[in-house]
Amino acid sequence: MIGISRIEAAAERIAGHVVRTPTVPSPGLAALLGVPVAAKLELLQRTGSFKARGATAKLLSLGEAERAAGVVAVSGGNHGIALAVMAAALHVKATVVMPRSAAARSVRIAGEAGASVRLTDGMDEAFALAARLGEEGLTVVHPFDDPEVVAGQGTVGLEFADDAEELTDVLVSIGGGGLIAGVAAALRARRPGVRIWGVETEGAEAMSRALAAGGPVPVPLSSLVTTLSAPSVSRLTYEHAAALVTEVLVVPDREAVRGSLELAEHAKLWTEPAAGCLLPAARRVLERVGDGARLGLVVCGGNAATADMAEWTARFGLQ
Structure with a gap:
């Protein structure tokens, strides 16, 4: 707790x-x-x-090597926007994985903030892709399980x-x-x-x-x-x-x-x-x-x- x-x-x-x-x-x-x-x-x-709060708390907890490697997040919209914007403000490279059902506005804003945006067919596929990227060295910033x-x-x-x-x-x-x-x-x-x-x-x-x-x-x-x-x-x-x-x-x-x-x-x-x-x-x-x-x-x-x-x-x- x-x-x-x-x-x-x-x-x-x-x-x-x-x-x-x-x-x-x-x-x-x-x-x-x-x-x-x-x-x-x-x-x-x-x-x-509100998502900017959790994203920022996580980003500020990372060590130097983790910041250098970059972060990845799964999002239906707001978490991805928050991570993209706050990571850019803190000079951390971010990847955001979103389902194709996510609002076009959210996808656009995350990309414009500087994140690499990856689209998947659904949320299950999005979480699976983020997990694979985590195995490759990126820190997974989970939207809620952290x-x-x-x-x-x-x-x-x-x-x-x-x-x-x-x-x-x-x-x-x-x-x-x-x-x-x-x-x-x-x-x-x-x-x-x-x-x-x-x-x-x-x-x-x-x-x-x-x-x-x-x-x-x-x-x-x-x-x-x-x-x-x-x-x-x-x-x-x-x-x-x-x-x-x-x-x-x-x-x-x-x-x-x-x-x-x-x-x-x-x-x-x-x-x-x-x-x-x-x-x-x-x-x-x-x-x-x-x-x-x-x-x-x-x-x-x-x-x-x-x-x-x-x-x-x-x-x-x-x-």
Whole structure:
């Protein structure tokens, strides 16, 4: 388990390289949901998502020989962007392996940052290629199965705990589980009474399936939310979720896209569906815990192209 001291150490290490993003009350979301809402705005982070934190924490932990050899990462989008940009800033050569289903914008940004981008037919093939490159001498910067990365993501929870007013329930999106593992470890240490809820989209249910099975299992991927589409969680992230997370809720892609539209309209935030899924889940949390809740939302990223949002809105008949 990742302890609070390790997360605090990661915070000190990455300070000056990443943004301490604001935590703000949202009157618009409070009016929409009927309870106070605080939002941790990781969409304002460098590279547009929380992923810059874990990537930077890992890069700064490397020895001189590892930095010289270079790094490789698998990504559905945000982790690859973060590693490419932060590696360039720290003068480390990076390779990013992405499935062909990854958003064209993400592939372009990773390449423009200077990374060597390799495309594969799917996420399983992407992880296999990254493993081979690791055997050839590159350091694999795993998106979630790495204590340094999880501690880096945990700095989100550290700041949220320090900056938010009273919270009863915090919602965090889940792909492979690195964000919720770190955030849960930090929040449970700083605010022990807070309930933590994970959110996945249908067709990207790696953590909920793992919790049902008693450990990580491979899952078929069909969600349009590629930034949450991990083929399985890791033992590291599973153990944190099993110990620290109240429940993992699963929402349809359509509702995740609708959530992004609602966040734009009511909170004035441009989010990707990986963050939009928090709103339909928040309504379900309120049905369970009642009107006395004070919600916290980790708004994990804003890397959605306008063309993609327009296409999804039309596909699902949303206005």
